[in-house]
Amino acid sequence: MTTYTARPIAPPVLKELRTADDAGRPLAPVTDGEGGAPLRCCLRRSAPGERIALVSYAPLRRWAAETGAEPGAYDEQGPVFIHAEECAGPEEGDGYPFANAHRTVRRYSADGHILGGHLAATVGDEALRNAFDDPSVVLVHVRAVEYGCFLYEVRRP
Helix, strand or coil: CCCCCCCCHHHHHHHHHEEEEECEEEEECCCCCCCCCEEECCCCCCCCCCEEEEECHHHHHHHHHHHHHCHHHHCCCCEEEECCCCCCCCCCCCCCCCCCCEEEEEEEEECCCEEEEECCCCCCHHHHHHCCCCCCCCCEEECCCCCCCCCEEEEEC
């Protein structure tokens, strides 16, 4: 049985985003009074009192720069929450964060084009195995249904 890995935003990218986000805006940190924001740096929800920031992030653009893909019009950016300062990243063995809600599992080819997606009642090995059943799928984005926001990526093992 294949186990897939949820990938947070990488530390070097987070460092860049804390200077200027993918839309060119400077970081605007806030103190999270209520908690509950889905943090893409450590793949957990924020706690009340933590310093966080909402930044514009282009996940496919970042992946394409790493792989040489040309996603064209599929290159999009959207809002994500991160810690305003460096954090320790995800805890080892956390499985699939933000999984216990309906999620969109969006599939991409090696050139960065969308191959489709599906609504998953929960994200786990079965949903990801189904996404990677097509051998042309190399990358999956797990996204929130409510706003379509990027939560994390999963790559073919």
